[in-house]
Amino acid sequence: EVKLVESGGGVVQPGGSLRLSCAASEFSITSNYMTWVRQAPGKGLEWVSVIFSGGTTYYADSVKGRFTISRHNSKNTLFLQMDSLRLEDTAVYYCAREKREYSSPGDFYDYMDVWGKGTTVTVSS
Amino acid sequence: SSELTQDPGVSVALGQTVRITCQGDSVRNYYASWYQQKPGQAPVLVMYGKNNRPSGIPDRFSGSTSGNTASLTITGAQAEDEADYYCNSRHSSGNHLVFGGGTKLTVL
Numbered sequence: 001e002v003k004l005v006e007s008g009g010g011v012v013q014p015g016g017s018l019r020l021s022c023a024a025s026e027f028s029i030t031s032n033y034m035t036w037v038r039q040a041p042g043k044g045l046e047w048v049s050v051i052f053s054g055g056t057t058y059y060a061d062s063v064k065g066r067f068t069i070s071r072h073n074s075k076n077t078l079f080l081q082m083d084s085l086r087l088e089d090t091a092v093y094y095c096a097r098e099k100r101e102y103s104s105p106g107d108f109y110d111y112m113d114v115w116g117k118g119t120t121v122t123v124s125s
Numbered sequence: 126s127s128e129l130t131q132d133p134g135v136s137v138a139l140g141q142t143v144r145i146t147c148q149g150d151s152v153r154n155y156y157a158s159w160y161q162q163k164p165g166q167a168p169v170l171v172m173y174g175k176n177n178r179p180s181g182i183p184d185r186f187s188g189s190t191s192g193n194t195a196s197l198t199i200t201g202a203q204a205e206d207e208a209d210y211y212c213n214s215r216h217s218s219g220n221h222l223v224f225g226g227g228t229k230l231t232v233l
Contacts, residue, residue: 111158
């Protein structure tokens with residue numbers, strides 16, 4: 001079964017660090033784009049970061065310079081290193097597989113077809 | 126503020142048709158995808174591309190795009206369709222994705 005399982009969430013003080021993991025089953029993360037999405041309590045979904053199959057990474061402005069996305073190829077595991085955590089980083093963090101399809105040469109669209117159940121990060125003093 | 130705008134809440138009578146919309150400039154150039162999220166659960170992809178349903182999604186769900194507006198239509202809404210729905214498309218910078226604020230669908 002194609003599956004993603006997140007772990008590593010917890011309670012951390014402002015300014016602290018946490019590393020989230022996302023273990024993939026039945027597909028290779030290096031052959032896919034992999035994404036982190038978060039959801040603050042009672043709020044909507046927020047895109048956080050992506051790592052392309054070639055290794056290029058992008059971040060939302062809200063986390064740029066503080067979060068780092070990476071992967072361990074042989075363990076088929078995605079990571080999100082979160083440093084300098086703020087109260088507003090409190091959220092459920094989901095990892096997802098992102099697919100890209102081309103509607104015509106040069107035109108493409110993306111979607112996230114497999115999601116994990118999420119791991120909760122609480123930043124609190 | 127989100128670059129994709131959704132109505133916060135929409136209601137539909139059981140068995141009737143409802144359209145959930147998503148407005149934003151990026152929709153002109155990139156097809157939106159749609160996600161259903163029920164309380165305490167992870168999002169589930171329900172629509173992507175021009176009008177593509179993942180395996181297991183009922184055919185009462187359909188998608189369309191006109192100008193800067195993407196739409197998710199549920200024809201014959203069921204009680205189990207009550208959920209939050211989020212659209213997603215490419216950010217204007219082109220480098221990453223952005224979600225709409227979400228629409229809470231109530232089935233009466």
